[in-house]
Amino acid sequence: MNIETNFFKRLNDWVNGEADRLFPELHETDAPKPPEPVATIGPLPNKDVLFLTSYQAVALIVVIGMVSILLYTVYKLPLFGVADNPAVNEVVERYVEKGLEETGAVNVVAGMILDYRAFDTLGESSVLLLAITSVMMLLLKDEKNTDPDEELIEAHEAVIEDHNRDMILQTMTIILMPAIMLYGIYVILNGHLSPGGGFSGGAILGAGLILFASGFGHNRVKKFFNMKTFRTLTTIALLGYGVLKTYSFLLGANHLPTGIPLGTPGAIFSSGLIFVLDICVGLIVACTMYGFFSVFSRGEI
Amino acid sequence: MKQFIVELINDRFMIAAVLLFGLGxxxxxxxxxxxxxxxxxxxMDSSIFLFxxxxxxxNGRIAPIITNGVFDAEVYINPIPSGLVLTGIVVSVSVTAFFLALTVRLYGIYKTVDFDEIMLLINKEAE
Structure with a gap:
């Protein structure tokens, strides 16, 4: 009885904001306390307030004007969902009618983005690589980039995190992680047969890795996915994509035989290069997604 | 008037896209x-994808996945916008990540994510 009243009193204090934490004893750790936050600056001067008000009014007028012009354009556009609107032209006919024959992919969109317009997809993968590279340039921890205060805060947080691993999150991760990973691999490997493909499957794989990292901590992920794995996978996938597609462009774009078998439409090992390219794209996307999470939360992979 | 309302309902996705664009x-x-x-x-990005x-x-056509041997272009929807949306999503994710990284660096220097306060602090530094 005594313990229960004590608990309810503490809960009451916590809800009313009188106590900082519900279980203070859980948070008492040996880690050093983080430093006090820097004091913020005072209210704005009068001149800036005037500027801000006029800025807001001008912004409102500009946006309303732009939206009305766009709405008028929409009113003048061809109707939604009508078959004879000019966007449905001979290119679409060609992709749909000859797509399966020429690329071997049952999914016309996959055949389009990984065969007819594969150069574009190489560019997309390079954009992802560029994004993760620039994020790493900005946020990766090295000798020049570390602040002793921040390191103290992070050490403090890491100790708290290690002592308070969330049991619900861990159990659900154990249950869900295999299913998520399998589904991601399924979506990647079936990219030429069903909706999905490298981008969506890679995003699912990355989400699985992120879930695992948030449940069990970065050090567990580091055992099988560290900076070296990240570099190797990304480089191999992007180089593989580039080399395979260059070969196919050099020969296939001039209607020479490429020697790549297209297989039976509908079978899993079909549609020539699209199968391999989907795996490459999936690897890049999965690495990038986990890389973003890891660099943002820890400053390392 | 009646025709105008019918067109309005018919174009609801494009109108929603424009309004979302303005909102963003x-x-x-x-x-x-x-x-x-x-x-x-x-x-804003999402509104472009919707558009x-x-x-x-x-209307009345199915996703462009050829499963039962029908090669007629009259049966499937237009696959090209789907590919363009895919490109757009990738670029949107990359740009968002870059923006967020820059914000983290700005926060590290000025200890605030308020744009006006950052500008004031920069002006103070310049003086």
């Missing part, structure tokens, strides 16, 4: 918090 642009211009500015930018996807749809 408004957010981008007026929010002081940099994170909220980035959210506004993402709303492109609605341009590709054709």
């Amino acid at each position: 642009f408004m957010n981008l211009l007026l929010q002081k918090n940099l994170i909220k500015k980035i959210i506004g930018f993402n709303v 492109l996807a609605s341009q590709g749809y054709i």
Whole structure:
């Protein structure tokens, strides 16, 4: 009885904001306390307030004007969902009618983005690589980039995190992680047969890795996915994509035989290069997604 | 008038896309918090995807996945906007990540994500 009243009193204090934490004893750790936050600056001067008000009014007028012009354009556009609107032209006919024959992919969109317009997809993968590279340039921890205060805060947080691993999150991760990973691999490997493909499957794989990292901590992920794995996978996938597609462009774009078998439409090992390219794209996307999470939360992979 | 309303209902996706675009642009211009500015930018991106996807749809047709040997272009919707949306999503994710990284660095230097406060601090440094 005594313990229960004590608990309810503490809960009451916590809800009313009188106590900082519900279980203070859980948070008492040996880690050093983080430093006090820097004091913020005072209210704005009068001149800036005037500027801000006029800025807001001008912004409102500009946006309303732009939206009305766009709405008028929409009113003048061809109707939604009508078959004879000019966007449905001979290119679409060609992709749909000859797509399966020429690329071997049952999914016309996959055949389009990984065969007819594969150069574009190489560019997309390079954009992802560029994004993760620039994020790493900005946020990766090295000798020049570390602040002793921040390191103290992070050490403090890491100790708290290690002592308070969330049991619900861990159990659900154990249950869900295999299913998520399998589904991601399924979506990647079936990219030429069903909706999905490298981008969506890679995003699912990355989400699985992120879930695992948030449940069990970065050090567990580091055992099988560290900076070296990240570099190797990304480089191999992007180089593989580039080399395979260059070969196919050099020969296939001039209607020479490429020697790549297209297989039976509908079978899993079909549609020539699209199968391999989907795996490459999936690897890049999965690495990038986990890389973003890891660099943002820890400053390392 | 009746025809106008019918067209309005028919074009609902494009109208929603335009309104979302305006909303996101408004957010981008007026929010002081940099994170909220980035959210506004993402709303703008999503409105573009909605617009492109609605341009590709054709009434009564199915997704362009050839499963039962029908090669007629009259049966499937337009696959090109789908591919364009895919490109757009990738670029949107990359740009968002870059913005957020820059915001983290700004926060590390000025200890605030409020754009006006950052500008004031920069002006003070310049003086």
